[in-house]
Amino acid sequence: MAVVAEEYYGHDEAGIRTAALCTESAVDAGAVPNASRRIKLIRERKVNSSAWRNIRLAFLPEGYPNSVTPDYLPFQTWDTLQGLSTYIRSMLSTQALLTGIGVGQNTASVLGATFQWFLRDFTGMLGGILFTLFKGSNLDSNAKQWRLTADFMNDIGMVLDLLSPMFPSVFVFMLCMGSLSRSITGVASGATRAALTQHFALRQNAADVSAKEGSQETLATMVGMLVGMLVARITSGHVLAIWGCFLILTAFHMYANYRAVSCLCLTSLNRERVSILLKAFVSSDKVLTPRQVAQREQILPLPFISFWNKWSVKTGGRYDRLIKFGVRLSSVDFGPREVHAGSWKCVHLCRSPQARDIG
Template sequence: MTYGDTWGASSREPAEIMSFIRSYVVPEGFPDSVTPSYVPYMNWRALKHFFGGAMGVFTTRTLLSSVGVSQSKVIPGAIAINWILKDGAGRVGKMLFARQGKKFDNDLKQLRFSSDLLLEIGAGIELTTAAFPQFFLPMACVANVVKNVAAVTSTSTRTPIYKAYARGENIGDVTAKGESVGNIADLLGTGLSIFISKRNPSLVTSFAFLSCGYLLSSYQEVRSVVLNTLNRARFTVAVDSFIKTGHIPSLKEGNSQETIFNPPWRHETVAIGSRFGEAFQEPASFLAIRPLFEDERYMVTYNPTKDKVYALLKDQAKSDDIIKAAFHAHVLLHFINASHARRLKLKQKQANPDQSEHLYSRNVDFLAHIAESCKIVSSSYGTFKKKAREQGWIMSESLLNPGKARLCAAKPQ
């Protein structure tokens, strides 16, 4: 072998090693086989799994200690029964939560982050068993139910996210490499955590640090996902931007501005596909606005007692009617909020405006606002759809998750 042959062989080795590593962590044909946002998503995903793997060591160690593995006086059979009951409760929780399937498509980013938040709550409960080992079984069962619910959500939202990154028919390859990266990061986090745990660090401090890192990584991971469908959060961003500026945000802009975390106590200002009794305080309100929607397959109204805009769908409503109803509801909400803001400025000179005045300012002339919103929607909805399509948003299907209630549209004889 000549010197040139030796040099050539040695120079090929790093390239072969890199090719070998790439075959495990990136899809074939990378970067052309995936969308541009794939790299930041995988970076945050790897970091999240690193923190998750590290935290798993502490929770498992705590559970084993709490159940009595370190105590020779505990009967091994009792330990096994406790562990089996704990896992059984988790599987029951997973099965019961699976019926929420459709919601995984509508709000997958919101549910994905919520699942990671639930996972942290479950891990926190597991760590708490160290302080109350006598309550190991009920606490471990609750923790496992919470964590299995999180697992169902995470698994159910995984494929649609990977699908958003795949270019062509390579969803299987993208999924496999994504899971490989997660597993590698998980193993690295586990190894580091085992090394650190030998020094007996504070459980509270360790959990706080790892939990913050996990949730921050999860939030950034979800925010980096770019979807071209319109769920309620992205639809709100698109409509609000169109109303205020006439501009529809790009896919990247719309996804980056989307609200990721919706706490259960948050007041929703728009309801789509509502029931009649929720939307109208009395039949007179319905009769007053019905003529405005004779040619539409929906109705939009405002209930001042609940401070919410309602979009009611007629029984012939199709996908485009649902989108138009949601668009109309946001236009009406904009008029009501603008009117309310103007009236608040006038009320600022009063020392103590009471709640009745506040309610009145939201209630006054809302029928006029509905009539005005009908004119605006009639002239601008087509433009909204056109601009949304130009930006790459899919308008043929909606993920607005309307309620199942429908109005009978038959005209009285």
Template sequence: MSFIRSYVVPEGFPDSVTPSYVPYMTWRALKHFFGGALGVFTTKALLSSVGVSRNGATQGAVAINWILKDGAGRVGKMLFARQGKKFDYDLKQLRFSGDLLMELGAGVELATTAVPQLFLPLACAANVLKNVAAVTSTSTRTPIYKAYARGENIGDVTAKGECVGNIADLLGTGLSILISRRNPSLVTSFAILSCGYVFSSYQEVKSVVLHTLNRARFTVAVESFLQSGNVPSLKDGNAQESIFSPPWSKNTPVVLGPKFGEAFHEPASFLAVKPLFEEERYIVTYNPSKGKIYALLKDQAKSDDILKASFHAHVLLHFIRLANGKQSLKKISDSYQLERKESSSNHAIPTNADFLDHIAESCRIVSSSYAVFKKKAADQGWIMSESLLNPGRPRLCELKEL
């Protein structure tokens, strides 16, 4: 047992890692088990397809096809690597999306058996998908292991975690080789193993407990604070984070760091809101024509200002929803558009005036509750000195008179 432990758990276990390490590694091992098993069938399908598709071609031609397939995958990996910081902002969402791409790539590889004459384009597409998934897995691996390491043992935690994954992969590969000798249905085998892989991947990602606040976890924390006055614990906050919301989705009610033209549909709106934020390094407003709340950042904004701006935006969102019977902002926006059309026939142009009271009230609430929120969040273990809210690049600059 001592010999086995030296390969699969970090030194000093369980005191050297956080409590959530065991469930994460359990699901990770299961995911690699299904992945290894699935790899046998996909490799067998590719080898069979390339052998059929060559139609008497030389071995050199077959080798070129295989090399081109791998080359396409490497190109896809390089292109996707430019996402960079997004791997930190939406780690769990990208990690799960990467695993879904991995299964999609495996499905495309199996499809080569049905149309072997299209081996090269299908194999290239599959390899691009799988290499993109590999970039996602590699890029998100270190932050996850870092969250589990206690002290300066990140190297040990990473090494043992990868060892567990490799052991599970070998076990899955061995079992799949034994099963494949009986020539089972490729479709049935793929369906069963793929379902096991995706389910394990989802549970693996859900078991990750991170201490930083990205947009999803910040939304959970603020909504809990506004409704109950309490900030959820690290475990509860991570458990409530949505994994299925893709980071590239634009259907979010709060936009952090937008362009000026997106936030204000008319100059009067900006002039009405601006005096409320003279002392702040941001401006929060609601654009009823788009049904979204915008938090614009001034050029002097620091990390805490970005956090406060996002907090303020969620407070305003809370007030508007309460005032409208907890309707979604889309319904509120649709209602506004209807009123705008009716009033335009009477030559009246509505502005943000109806929402100024909510914005002013949110300013009063934020001034008294933001420090309380930060303290309660820090007491629960959340890191408040820095955040991963992924603000946009545009900043408001003050115009100085000559």
């Protein structure tokens, strides 16, 4: 006799229907209480779903969408689009670099080109080490801002590469500065990607999320290189056409990056999010949700954020600078009144006789 104990309808990534069967021996279970029993699993796969299943397994984490946060898909969509524009532009900038080094010219020296390329790589490596030294510990807490900063620096590097052949006297200097900008991009982008991967992974599947992100980036790279080769061939020798395509793609690149970062709804706290939470709580006694905080958070690149923070403190917009954590309750001035000082609202708490200091 076979009895269906449980049945699961396949909503997983593989589209598999699973049935758990509890089977008893031929002896009547009522007559022989200790009759042997077995559990048998039957799995049925939909034949026509294998192609779509393989695509999902190649580019989406296992268990999607339940294994990642809701902001995963919109972020990855915009991130793939910005990556596509980057690889198309990289073909244009690489073409300009090779022209500046002297590829195709009879007067070009192999040793000279090798030395210029060495200086370029050496400057980039040194810049990456120095950037990690001074800013490495700040990348996790400001992942959104550093992500935009990384792409902004990448755009600067590509602009310098594209401009360098026009200024032969400072070609090597511009070559090195472009490499320096891209080294900052590499460090900041890689570090923030690791932080975002931890955010997306809901089932301790950070490795799977990272691997599938790599597949998506590889596909974008392949398509971008093919389209970039076509664009480079069409615009070869036409300076205005090259710059027109480059500027249009750069504008789209920054827009796509802004949209990607705007989709993020991070649940970790940093100074900016704490300031938003405290400001809302002091003004309205409400605790904002992560989505509400994300909508109010400044996501401009870091240089603009620094200026904003300095201006905001002067105008009374930064509550985290004026609130001190870890103080004893005995040091708080309790009372039944409420003090209003300008735009600040200080609410006094009532302390019970049983209250005591902690820490």
